[in-house]
Amino acid sequence: MRRALSLQTRLLWAASLALAAFLGATGYALDLAFKRSALQAMRDRMQSYVWAYLSGSDINVGGSLILPDIPPEPRFERPQSGLYAGVVGPGIEWRSASALGRQLPFDLRLEPGRTQFDGPIETNVGGVYRFAQGVAWEMTNGKEVQLTFFVAEHEAVLKRQITVYRRTLFAHLGTSALMLLLVQLLMLRWSLRPLRQVTSDLARVERGERDALPDRYPRELSPLTSSINDIIADEREQRLRYRNTLGDLAHSLKTPLAVIRGQLEQSGPDSATQRTIAEQVRRMDELVAYQLARAAASGHAPFAAPIEIEKHAEAIVSGLEKVYAGRGILCEFEIDPQARFYGETGDLLELLGNLLENAFKWAKGRVVLQATRIHPPGTRRPGLDLCVDDDGPGIPADKVDALLKRGVRGDERVQGHGIGLAIVQDIVRSYRGTLSVEPSPELGGARFHVRFEATR
Amino acid sequence: MRILLVEDEAPLRETLAARLKREGYAVDTACDGEEAIFLGKEVPFDVAIIDLGLPKMTGLELIQKLRGMGQKYPILILTARSSWQDKVEGLKTGADDYLVKPFHVEELLARINALMRRATGWSKPQLECGPIELDTTAQTVAVSGNSVELTTYEYKVLEYLMLHAGELVSKADLTEHIYQQDFDRDSNVLEVFIGRLRRKLDPDTTLKPIETVRGRGYRFAIPRTN
Numbered sequence A: 001m002r003r004a005l006s007l008q009t010r011l012l013w014a015a016s017l018a019l020a021a022f023l024g025a026t027g028y029a030l031d032l033a034f035k036r037s038a039l040q041a042m043r044d045r046m047q048s049y050v051w052a053y054l055s056g057s058d059i060n061v062g063g064s065l066i067l068p069d070i071p072p073e074p075r076f077e078r079p080q081s082g083l084y085a086g087v088v089g090p091g092i093e094w095r096s097a098s099a100l101g102r103q104l105p106f107d108l109r110l111e112p113g114r115t116q117f118d119g120p121i122e123t124n125v126g127g128v129y130r131f132a133q134g135v136a137w138e139m140t141n142g143k144e145v146q147l148t149f150f151v152a153e154h155e156a157v158l159k160r161q162i163t164v165y166r167r168t169l170f171a172h173l174g175t176s177a178l179m180l181l182l183v184q185l186l187m188l189r190w191s192l193r194p195l196r197q198v199t200s201d202l203a204r205v206e207r208g209e210r211d212a213l214p215d216r217y218p219r220e221l222s223p224l225t226s227s228i229n230d231i232i233a234d235e236r237e238q239r240l241r242y243r244n245t246l247g248d249l250a251h252s253l254k255t256p257l258a259v260i261r262g263q264l265e266q267s268g269p270d271s272a273t274q275r276t277i278a279e280q281v282r283r284m285d286e287l288v289a290y291q292l293a294r295a296a297a298s299g300h301a302p303f304a305a306p307i308e309i310e311k312h313a314e315a316i317v318s319g320l321e322k323v324y325a326g327r328g329i330l331c332e333f334e335i336d337p338q339a340r341f342y343g344e345t346g347d348l349l350e351l352l353g354n355l356l357e358n359a360f361k362w363a364k365g366r367v368v369l370q371a372t373r374i375h376p377p378g379t380r381r382p383g384l385d386l387c388v389d390d391d392g393p394g395i396p397a398d399k400v401d402a403l404l405k406r407g408v409r410g411d412e413r414v415q416g417h418g419i420g421l422a423i424v425q426d427i428v429r430s431y432r433g434t435l436s437v438e439p440s441p442e443l444g445g446a447r448f449h450v451r452f453e454a455t456r
Numbered sequence B: 001m002r003i004l005l006v007e008d009e010a011p012l013r014e015t016l017a018a019r020l021k022r023e024g025y026a027v028d029t030a031c032d033g034e035e036a037i038f039l040g041k042e043v044p045f046d047v048a049i050i051d052l053g054l055p056k057m058t059g060l061e062l063i064q065k066l067r068g069m070g071q072k073y074p075i076l077i078l079t080a081r082s083s084w085q086d087k088v089e090g091l092k093t094g095a096d097d098y099l100v101k102p103f104h105v106e107e108l109l110a111r112i113n114a115l116m117r118r119a120t121g122w123s124k125p126q127l128e129c130g131p132i133e134l135d136t137t138a139q140t141v142a143v144s145g146n147s148v149e150l151t152t153y154e155y156k157v158l159e160y161l162m163l164h165a166g167e168l169v170s171k172a173d174l175t176e177h178i179y180q181q182d183f184d185r186d187s188n189v190l191e192v193f194i195g196r197l198r199r200k201l202d203p204d205t206t207l208k209p210i211e212t213v214r215g216r217g218y219r220f221a222i223p224r225t226n
Helices: A009-055 A157-209 A222-266 A272-296 A309-323 A343-363 A397-407 A417-430 B008-022 B033-042 B059-068 B084-093 B105-118 B152-163 B171-178 B189-201
Strands: A084-088 A092-095 A115-123 A126-136 A142-156 A305-309 A331-337 A340-342 A364-375 A384-390 A434-439 A448-451 B002-006 B027-030 B048-052 B075-079 B097-100 B126-129 B132-135 B141-143 B146-148 B168-170 B210-213 B217-219
Touching: A009 A084, A009 A115, A009 A142, A009 A157, A092 B097, A126 A157, A142 B097, A157 A222, A222 A272, A222 B008, A272 A417, A305 A309, A309 A331, A309 A343, A309 A364, A309 B084, A309 B097, A340 A343, A340 A384, A343 A364, A343 A384, A343 A417, A343 A448, A343 B084, A384 B027, A397 A417, A397 A434, A417 A434, A417 A448, A417 B048, B002 B008, B002 B033, B008 B027, B008 B105, B027 B033, B027 B171, B033 B048, B033 B059, B048 B059, B048 B105, B059 B075, B059 B084, B075 B084, B075 B105, B084 B097, B097 B105, B126 B152, B132 B152, B152 B171, B152 B189, B168 B171, B171 B189, B171 B217, B189 B210
Parallel strands: A331 A364, B002 B027, B002 B048, B048 B075, B075 B097
Antiparallel strands: A084 A092, A084 A142, A115 A126, A126 A142, A305 A340, A364 A384, A384 A448, A434 A448, B126 B132, B132 B141, B141 B146, B168 B217, B210 B217
């Protein structure tokens, strides 16, 4: 299944899309409004030119039109200025100096008092905007002449205005969009920070660097985090209670067994009944020991603290050296200082204790404990590789399977590598590790090899 | 050999004590830590057997207190909890060996023997001083390969002397480590035992294994071979 998008990506995408739509619409509206007002301004300007021409013009006695000597705008006189004027009427055809050689669309005949503004109209010099006004001119002889005044302006002027406006507009809009995005990103990071904090605190709890999540999250998150804390505390407490109960149970079961055994051994010569009872007591004892150890092994725990190997191995070996002092066994460590066991201290002690005691039992003179950290890239929690080697007689390859199988059942007669190995197997399995028995490459005896892979 | 046995479970304590006495040990029993501390102050023990699950004061606390009082004799712990955590803690606190309940008494006897031997510097269960060899496992004595018949008390006296071979052992030490408390310490029974031992081990008085240090005690004079 594909992983859902992260909260930050979601928020960022949503906000960016909204921002883009909003800024786009704003830009479009502003552009449209500006274009309209620019056109309106152009029309007003052209209208004022027409009025200026009207007020400055006259018709002489001969009936010909006389336009003002000085145009309302010097550009009417300058050729190719882009601003043109013209008057058309019956028998009258006038163009401003600037219109020389240009074919301008001065071909409308408008009723007096009417105006028309349109464009851009394609001409031989490019698109132009045109303003036309119809005028009725009263001659001295009382006759009326209908004239149409034209002003045309090249579209380049308007285009330039619009381009400049657009450039400014987009520069401003773009800058503010960037600023907004940046602010948004900061806001997001700031608002999501408690969530990231929870994640990293939880990871710390998982690594065992803290006991619980701290009490410093925002109101919205604290129900969640306090629930997580409750679960963690519950789990730990339950495990502890469970172990204590089991310990008490062991004590209350085993002391009576010891009494029975003591009595049996003390009372006179062996009878068949006595031997049967003794045998059954022994079996009960082994079963109790095995099942209790099995139940006490807490197994893979997500919130287990990392435990250093060396300190615990040292404690066990100094104990074993006392117990096996007569044997003069030399135990060496090759322990990676970064090697850690992720689990219960009790389980590690059980694991090392049983394997090392076995090795001490069988060794002629040397025992080696190796612990290596397994930490391939991309893994969250490193694994552990443990080897316990001895220079004893070793275990033939064809006996290994039987040995391991016997260990698992626990209810059969076990000797030598007894209940201890069964317990080791159970612990290894509960932590999803593997146990193998090989010949020791250096010491020549047996090697018990336990491996816990790293978790992603 | 004087043993301190601390066990709160009366039937187990009594069977064990009876068995140990039959094996020729002097046994003092205590049912809790306070009693054990009291005995520990008064009596010079050779070994202590302590159950970890005691009332009032745990076995571990008791071991700590005994060690704190300067008692150096070996301690064997009995525990119903077979977990390594308990074993390691016990051994770290000052115990020298452990036995998980239920156990065979033979196993316990073998461990006690080994502990006492080790505490006096012997590494093998066979104590050899010149031609005299004492096997602590089989509880037999041989001189130049010929076995010598000894009574339990004679054996215990010889074992104690040989364990401390070369050291001066006072009469008080011997009586305290070998006999039960109710024994009359002023009698000359000890001298009688020593005399019998000398005759049995060295009929023609050539070896002179046991020296009398006048007014102070005895010393096993033949140096250790192993």
